[in-house]
Amino acid sequence: MPKIKTNRGAAKRFRKTGTGKIRRNKAFTSHILTKKSPKRKRNLRKGTLVAAVDASNIRQLIPYL
Secondary structure (H helix, E strand, O other), rough: OOOOOOOOHHHHEEEEEOOOOOEOOOOOOOOOOOOOOHHHHHHOOEEEEEOOOHHHHHHHOOOOO
C-alpha cells in the first residue's frame, strides 16, 4: 500500500488537540480592521474547534496528524 499524501494547505491551517479534536484559527483577521470593534478583534485572535461535520473531511486531508 502506498503512503497517503498530506494536503499541505490543510496541514498549515489545522492541528490536533490532546483529546484528538481539530483546532483552527478564525477568519476575518487580516485586513479592514478599522471598522471592527476591539472586542470583536480580540475574540478573533482565539482559536476554536472545527465543527463535527467538517472534522471527518479534514482528517482525510491530514492522515498523519
